[in-house]
Amino acid sequence: MTYFGGSALPWTEDSQQRNTPIAVVGIGCRLPGADSAEALWEQLLGGTDAIRRVPEDRFSGAEGPAYDTWRGGFLDDVESFDAGFFGIAPQDAEVMDPQQRILLPVAWEALEDAGILPAEWGGARTAVYVGQAHGDNWDRTRDGRGGSLDLGCLVGTHQRSMLAGRLSYHLGLHGPSVTVDAAQASSLAALHLACLSLRAGESALALAGGANLILGPDATGMFDSAGVLSEAGRCAFGDAGADGFVRSDGVAVAVLKRLDRALADGDRVRAVILGSALSHDGADKGHLLDPSRVGQARAMRWAYEDAGVAPGEVDYVEAHGTGTRIDAVELGALGDVLAEGRRPGHRCLVGSAKSNIGHTEAAAGIVGVIKTVLCLEHGQVPPSLHFQKPSPGVDWARVPLAVPTSVEPLGTPGRRPTAAVNGQSISGVNAHVVLTRLDTPNTPDGAARDDGPWPLTLSAPSRAALDGLVRSYIAHLAPDGAGRHDRTRDICWTATTRRTRHAHRLTVHGSDHAELRGALLSLLGTPDDRVSASAEASAEDIAAAFPAAGAVVSLPAHPWQPVRHPLINSTDH
Template sequence: MGGKHVRSAEAPAGEPVAVIGLGCRLPGAHGPDRLWRLLTEAIDAVREVPADRFDIDAYYAPRPAPPGRTDSRWGGFVDQVAEFDAEFFGVPADEAAHLDPQQRLLLMTAWEALEDAGQLPDRLAGSRTAVYVGQSHTDYWDLQAGRLAGLGLPTLTGSQQRAMTAGRLSYAFDLRGASVTVDSAQSSAGVAVHLAAQGLRAGDADLALVAGVNLVLSPTPAVLFGQAGVLAADGRCKFGDAGADGFVRSDGIVVAVLKPLSAALADGDRVRAVLLGSGVSNDGRAKPSLTAPSVTGQVAAMRAAYRAAGIAPSEVDYVEAHGTGTRIDQVELAALTEVLGTDRPAGRPCLVGSIKTNIGHTEAAAGLAGLVKTVLCLEHATVPPSLHHRVPHPDVDWARVPLLVPDTSRPLPGRDGRHLAAVNGQSISGTNTHLVLASASPRPPTPAPVPGQTHTLVLSARDPVGLRALAEAYAVFLEPGGAGRTAALRDICHSTNDRRVRHPHQLAVSGTSHAELGGRLRDHLRGERPTGVGAPPPARPSVDPAARLVSLPLRPWRTSSHWLDVAAPPTPVPVS
């Protein structure tokens, strides 16, 4: 081999990868903080199809829906998918009109993820930042394809060519690393995470944006799934339950920002969790049919992930399952038992749950929806309940398997101050994924803030309307009961002033306490200009070198609608 080192398949994959930023738009939850509330409060976000999507009754006309086949009325839906801040991203209005809402929401969610990571987009321009996007469906193109009049290249690049979803993000932020749209059906986002981590470890990129996108804009897939008998009659994913009878389709736009762990620590980034290793496999013909699940295929992905992570599967205490609430569950639980049950200490079952029980199946985005939930579980050392699990499925030997589906929030066990968890995924294509994550190491203590020290908070937006909305969001953030009350003022000001883009319209307030800053923002919103409020300094204000990144309020987008007339039902499929 000429002295060239060849890594054994049994060897660890290399340096861990840090998750330094998250952004999401999921049913009932815009942003990770809202998602955590939804999960811990056991909220079911599935609902009937909103009026601005499609008319399922018109779709079935002139023939009625078959008895009992009302499952296509349900789904997990993100609000206002038609809206897009095209001006913010420099997209002309005529081009925005042809832009798939998956691309629109991806741009805005990616910006939010970068803000969560404290990465300034203008400083990423021209950098070796890679983009990997999991995407499977192109409903927006399908709805336009029959109306060739008025369509052209903007339609082709805006909705028909899936490769443009990743390319759009790279172009918008001027990112020069790999730009790839991944389609392995329901495991697309999980595969995208695996490829992004591999690229970072190989030195192909310094930073990676990895995303999953899925929007339910057409009833056709749900109707066909319903005819195949794989949708739940009540529109609920009942993972591991005796009443499990299918899944429900849902929207999801999720973005994670990944960076080599050593680089993240050196740059002072906030590490939300650490990806230790991952594995991908395909079932091949180790199953009775093309679309059937395979224990053998899933076990292969799991074992590869734990070899790469360099840990024993028995060390993991929580698995975010693919968990659709279909016959696939029994196969997945059998695979998890085979891998995680080996050498597992007695009396220490592995918790296993599914975010799909809260929000439905986000399909191509499912792996990242599960990753966000798992990162939040690691951060809070808590596993929220998995919904709709009332009677354990009789085809699973629960007395033997070392798995437990929690019906209430439970503490996540840890070892030596570290918590370990995993995200499992599979797909109709036979491609399986498994991601192994660890909680971030505790950050070393820093000197306590100086009592009575004055801090300056600088807010900015592209226009006065956005600035006012941002000031309102920060006033709530800083008031009693607000999320900002748990963070030091120096950390809040550092995150806002040094790790977010400065836009033309700016506001600065100064104060010595959360209440003082919040009060001055309220005074400004009322039109008053007390001492401590004024034009921001020309340069970024100096901050305490011990300051750290913290989570901040989401950007209030100033959106406008660019929606084609897609409400008319497409040609019905035959109803059996």
């Protein structure tokens, strides 16, 4: 059986373990201006710049210059967290690093996006690799509590290993659990390690992610003093006027399986990772902090060799793309590698999500992967912002690299597109990941019928959360809602069979989007006893309603019930 547009899967029996493709089956994120992958895509397509001034309460209690003049990409309300959902006591939640607080729900949403029930994977060999480079909250905790520090403070915010460890603990996962610090390449390095774990058979499922929150002013102040931050407050990747980068918050997670396992499990394959590589510059440069064109090119070539892909076939690269002097080094390395064997007229588009949301540092690699997955799904490349005049430090004529300034098609008709994500770091680590799209077999005509009626089962831990979920589905099923792009049967099958069942539940039936939406509208404001009397579909009912598996589709995220847990600083304690 073939799945890549009529061509055989690109591995042989002898090299199957080393070169087994990895499926991206779920994604989740919290990014400046975007609390989901769908919102990120709208932001990218619309050319939205999410950069703004530092929130007024972000550095409260800190002594120093007028930090409110700094610009960056920031998440709102990083103090809020649904601790009760994860069984975390309020006193423990207060001393948790907000990077841990936000990672937990984002990972849960990524698993939901994959249609994976966390309870079914409890005790399984599920790997967790998460990138983290900064620990600002420890400084706030130490300075705010003075001599009243305890073990809870130590494990809640000082020990970076707890970022991955807490995720494995609260989801009951038994595979490797590692927090990766490779500076700005951390999350892309985490993804590479997760792929190795899956390929080696060490794990059957993997969560790869990154977390980056700017919770203190010190690192920003040092970057500012070094002159690497943009005075204009933007990342102008590849532009002649680029004057630096802007720092940003970001938390993102990708859920991975071996491709053969994902296909056997009936998962939605959002994209396929063909190969990846990590390298270090070594001594191929004059100073530790300098970027290396040779070092980056080395990682790229290793990744394409691992993927079994000719570099000249690559259609798009999501660049590290910070808007600093290292852009010229990165683009030079891309030109050196991608020019090899490239047919005349075959351009390679290069872009950077940092032009929209800023530099999410330890999370930047996974953010780039999520953007690339969305590009492959939609067959489009969004514009890279702030690109007006090509940098004179790049020989643009030597190889057809092009920075898109408007939405462009990805690849050429009749060819499966190939894309890549590039990353690098101040420590000299380089990372490169190669991806493509899965062309699925045609669905048999009999399975494509959508005549219903279908049972839609929703559940949440509380009545208030269930009400919120009902409202989310009403919007999802509206005439202009995202759910109108999916079959009613697939929506109901995913919600009913591939979502965690909580204490408060309801089931409605409908043959199309409008009927399901009308049934949910009729439940708004329904008293508790009437909702309780609304019979939930039994296992037998579900089996009868769905004699064959449906397709996993994106649905509204779990309705969190956040409680504020103030950041620890001198004004709070």
